[in-house]
Amino acid sequence: MLYHVRMDVRLPAEMDPSSRADLIAREKAYSQRLQREGKWPHLWRIAGEYANFSVFDVADHDELHALLSGLPLFPYLALEVTPLATHPSKVVS
């Protein structure tokens, strides 16, 4: 199943720089592992915002929830999840 996810990153301004850098490095490693596994096929920066649009390709809601709640940044993310269905006008090649 495909899911569109908007992630808004809300790191506290008072977070110390080394904790912030460590968190971001762990987030990058986690996301790149999922990208390589094919579970996170799209990751786009929303221009001008500390936010991204992502597409996840997972078995079901439970797997999506497990992956999202495992994000190192999860406590600092506002997430908006949209399940995607096949559009009837899509050309199938």
Ligand SMILES: O=C(O)CC1=CCC(=O)O1
């Ligand atoms: O910076 C972001 O948009 C949050 C994020 C998701 C994956 C990643 O590496 O950073």
